[in-house]
Amino acid sequence: MTQKIISPSTSVTQAASTASTGYDYTIGPQQTLPNEQPPPVLASRLYNESLHAKARKAQVSLSAFAFLFQEMISQTRKSSKSVAEIESKLRGLGYPIGIRLLELLNFRSSLTPGSRAFFNKASSMSGSAQGSNGVSTQQEDSLASTITTMKRRDLRVLDILQFIHGTVWQYLFDHVSDDLVKSSERENEYMIIDNLPLLTQFIGNNNVQCDSFVCGIIEGILDSACFPCSVTAHCMPEDKFDRRVVYLIKFDKDVLEREALRF
Amino acid sequence: MSSGSGNVQNGPAVSTSSKKSLRVFSDDIWKNKTAKINAELFTLTYGSIVSQLCTDFQRDFNKVNDQLFAMGYNIGLRLIEDFLARTALPRCDTLVKTSEVISKCAFKIFLNMTPQVSNWSNNKDVFSLILDENPLSDFVELPMDASKELWYSNILCGVLKGAMEMVQLDCDVWFVSDVLRGDQHSEIRVKLNRILKDEIPAGED
Amino acid sequence: MTIYSLWIFDRHCNCIFDREWTLKSNQASGTTNSKQNEDTAKLIYGMVFSLRSIAQKLSRNESRNEIRTIATGKYRAHILCTATGLWFVILSDLKQEDLSHVLRYIYSEIYVNYVANNWLGPIDFAETEQEKRGQGTRKITNRNFVRGIEQFLSPMVTR
Numbered sequence: 301m302t303q304k305i306i307s308p309s310t311s312v313t314q315a316a317s318t319a320s321t322g323y324d325y326t327i328g329p330q331q332t333l334p335n336e337q338p339p340p341v342l343a344s345r346l347y348n349e350s351l352h353a354k355a356r357k358a359q360v361s362l363s364a365f366a367f368l369f370q371e372m373i374s375q376t377r378k379s380s381k382s383v384a385e386i387e388s389k390l391r392g393l394g395y396p397i398g399i400r401l402l403e404l405l406n407f408r409s410s411l412t413p414g415s416r417a418f419f420n421k422a423s424s425m426s427g428s429a430q431g432s433n434g435v436s437t438q439q440e441d442s443l444a445s446t447i448t449t450m451k452r453r454d455l456r457v458l459d460i461l462q463f464i465h466g467t468v469w470q471y472l473f474d475h476v477s478d479d480l481v482k483s484s485e486r487e488n489e490y491m492i493i494d495n496l497p498l499l500t501q502f503i504g505n506n507n508v509q510c511d512s513f514v515c516g517i518i519e520g521i522l523d524s525a526c527f528p529c530s531v532t533a534h535c536m537p538e539d540k541f542d543r544r545v546v547y548l549i550k551f552d553k554d555v556l557e558r559e560a561l562r563f
Numbered sequence: 564m565s566s567g568s569g570n571v572q573n574g575p576a577v578s579t580s581s582k583k584s585l586r587v588f589s590d591d592i593w594k595n596k597t598a599k600i601n602a603e604l605f606t607l608t609y610g611s612i613v614s615q616l617c618t619d620f621q622r623d624f625n626k627v628n629d630q631l632f633a634m635g636y637n638i639g640l641r642l643i644e645d646f647l648a649r650t651a652l653p654r655c656d657t658l659v660k661t662s663e664v665i666s667k668c669a670f671k672i673f674l675n676m677t678p679q680v681s682n683w684s685n686n687k688d689v690f691s692l693i694l695d696e697n698p699l700s701d702f703v704e705l706p707m708d709a710s711k712e713l714w715y716s717n718i719l720c721g722v723l724k725g726a727m728e729m730v731q732l733d734c735d736v737w738f739v740s741d742v743l744r745g746d747q748h749s750e751i752r753v754k755l756n757r758i759l760k761d762e763i764p765a766g767e768d
Numbered sequence: 769m770t771i772y773s774l775w776i777f778d779r780h781c782n783c784i785f786d787r788e789w790t791l792k793s794n795q796a797s798g799t800t801n802s803k804q805n806e807d808t809a810k811l812i813y814g815m816v817f818s819l820r821s822i823a824q825k826l827s828r829n830e831s832r833n834e835i836r837t838i839a840t841g842k843y844r845a846h847i848l849c850t851a852t853g854l855w856f857v858i859l860s861d862l863k864q865e866d867l868s869h870v871l872r873y874i875y876s877e878i879y880v881n882y883v884a885n886n887w888l889g890p891i892d893f894a895e896t897e898q899e900k901r902g903q904g905t906r907k908i909t910n911r912n913f914v915r916g917i918e919q920f921l922s923p924m925v926t927r
Contacts, residue, residue: 360605360698362598363645363885364673367638368605368718370887372612375634379619393615397607404603472604498600502885641891644884647850648876653832654851729779729852761853764781764813764902 351407366502373503373510387509391516398520405467410451453525457490457551457559460525464518465492472517473498488551492518495541509533511545518547528552585663589671592649597672606701613715624712631714635721642673643726654730658755659683661732662690665723665753674698678751691739694749705743714738720751731759771867771924772843772859774874774917775812779853780894781902783809787917789925806905812857813902816847836868846871854879870924878920882913 372393373386380386454460465480473494483489500510509515511533518531529551536546613631620626646652646669655661662680670676676698682691699716714720720736727734735754740746776785786805819835827833838845844864848856848871856871856879884891893899893906908914 358602359599360602360675361593361673362600363642365600365605365608366885367642367645368609368612370885371634371638372608374637374887375630393608393611396611396614397604400607472601474601502881503887641884641887643852644850644854644880644891647852648872648880648884651872652851653834731853762780762901764817 351404362498365499369499369510369513370502387512390510390512391519394513394516394518395520395523398517398522399524400520401468401471401517402521402524405463405471406451406453409467410447410449457527457555460522460527461490461492461549464521468517468521469494472514486550488553488556490549490551492547492549493544494547495538495544497543497545500545501543509535511535511547515547518549522549522551527555529555585667586671586677588650589668592668592672593675596649602675602698603701606698609699609718610703617709617713622708624709628712628714628717631717632721632724635718635723636725637721638718639722639725639727640729642722643729646672646726658687658690658732661727662692662753666692669726682750682752689752689754692751692753694751697742697749700741700743700749703743710744714741715743716741716749723751723753727753728759731761733757733759769863769924770861771864771921772861774921775809775855775857775859776879776908777809777813777855777857778893780892780900780904781813781817782893782899782904782906783813784893784906785908785913785917787921789921810902812845812859813855816845816855816857820849837866848872848875850875870921874917874920878913878916882910882916883908886910886912 373390376386376389376393380389454463461480465477469475469477469492477492478495479491479493481491481493483491497511497514499514503510509532515531515533519529522529522531529549531550532548534546534548536544538544612634613627616627616630617624620630649672650668652664652668655664666678666680670678670692676694676696678692678694680690681693683689694716697716699719703715705713705715709715714737717738720738723736724734727736733756735752735756737752738750739752740748740750742749770790772790773786773788775783778784783806786809788805788808815838816835819838823833823835834849835847837847839862842862844860844862846858846860846864846867848868850856854875856874858867858871860867883889889908889910890906893908894904895906899906
């Protein structure tokens with residue numbers, strides 16, 4: 301099969317089977333004309349939905365997640381030959397989540413409290429409309445238009461780590477991580493500590509570090525924020541926390557070099 | 564349905580015939596007796612699994628559908644025990660009751676949603692679950708090459724199949740439409756083939 | 769308050785867990801505890817099985833008639849049957865009127881957590897057709913499960 305480019309199914313229709321994929325800057329904005337054929341894919345409802353945290357389904361049961369997570373690990377085990385392979389696959393499954401979270405959470409932290417009320421109105425309207433038409437009738441009500449300043453990209457190691465330790469952990473696991481420590485031995489190493497890891501609590505003791513999944517998420521975030529690094533999970537029980545996990549983050553050398561520049 | 568039932572003595576005795584009480588009963592379990600997790604993490608994790616499978620199977624979406632179903636089946640075999648432990652519900656006498664329990668109770672306490680039950684066949688052995696929302700497929704837009712073949716949330720069918728088999732209901736479960744493919748609704752069809760007999764020890768029959 | 773033993777049967781009529789607290793192995797006959805338990809398990813299964821069928825027959829259609837306890841001169845058996853076909857049976861002295869809360873706890877907090885939620889262990893203990901219908905001998909060996917049962921029930925076993 302020839303390689304098909306994934307077209308965004310926005311209101312710009314995929315003019316049936318021509319090579320046009322989305323917006324063509326050589327032509328400029330196109331008017332959407334009623335087409336003979338129905339467009340191959342209806343514009344997804346997705347684009348009408350708010351990204352505001354309060355507009356979305358807040359929670360599912362932990363057991364639903366635990367079942368999915370364990371089945372994911374079990375499939376990964378079946379298709380792997382070594383523990384290292386399982387861990388790297390789990391990492392690979394977490395990584396794309398990290399990339400998305402950085403965008404999503406930054407977007408959300410840019411929202412002002414004012415945009416909340418604004419948004420509620422819009423959601424009740426679009427909720428009743430629920431049409432599958434691609435062009436939002438409430439363009440001016442879009443969440444993005446309420447943002448006055450986007451949150452700045454984190455430039456310092458400590459800032460981005462704080463973001464993971466606080467915002468990300470709170471978002472994923474409903475509590476901030478228990479500690480954020482700088483290694484006393486090596487310049488480039490930091491540790492994020494979780495006394496009660498939420499995701500792996502049902503998994504009996506075994507060799508596979510299922511927390512590699514979370515390592516993948518952290519790596520995804522740091523990588524796409526331009527802090528290339530490698531993250532590993534280590535089980536280090538302490539006192540009454542027998543499942544305590546330490547996430548060891550080793551930044552690449554150039555991150556430190558950049559950090560040393562004063563600006 | 565033949566013998567076998569959970570002991571409801573200790574759990575709140577709920578009559579599955581009363582729609583209202585089943586809803587209240589499930590709401591209570593969801594609100595007060597269920598540990599919860601961020602739904603978006605669930606969504607993103609599932610998305611990560613599906614996209615990985617698409618790569619692993621070199622975009623052979625029929626294989627991806629089968630694999631998702633198989634994963635769901637494995638989950639269903641275990642999830643049913645969790646479900647029964649939390650609800651203490653007995654076996655249902657009719658498929659109508661089963662459908663109510665699935666939509667109002669099972670979907671509610673695991674995914675905090677309540678699909679509608681509809682499209683009953685005349686002899687009440689086939690019904691549909693209409694999903695107005697679906698935490699598995701939030702954020703998702705199917706790529707062009709997948710939009711005709713991939714049943715993105717097929718894992719749900721597997722879960723239903725596995726869980727129902729464990730209470731001796733041999734069913735076929737499949738998606739007939741999905742909003743991700745541009746359909747108006749997402750609809751899961753459930754067809755009861757037969758009621759399985761409880762095993763009896765060798766030599767007793 | 770005395771609990772004598774706990775038995776768990778799966779949907780294949782197999783005893784997948786047994787724990788006897790009070791029975792001494794019978795040195796004279798030369799049989800070991802496990803062999804003894806194997807036989808006792810079969811008898812207990814048969815008893816519950818028969819009584820369940822009778823109870824089912826006695827009940828009017830529609831209304832369910834589930835066995836909960838059976839008492840003899842010296843023992844009482846407490847039974848929990850789940851919709852998935854698991855049976856949990858506890859034998860106790862006669863002072864225990866009703867241990868259904870104990871059985872339910874074992875099911876929902878111990879079995880579900882350590883067997884159903886443990887992907888590394890099996891959920892179905894019969895691996896082949898030959899191990900179904902009461903002919904299997906596999907047991908739950910999961911350490912967490914065994915420890916959970918021990919911790920929960922030991923205080924109720926009085927010497």
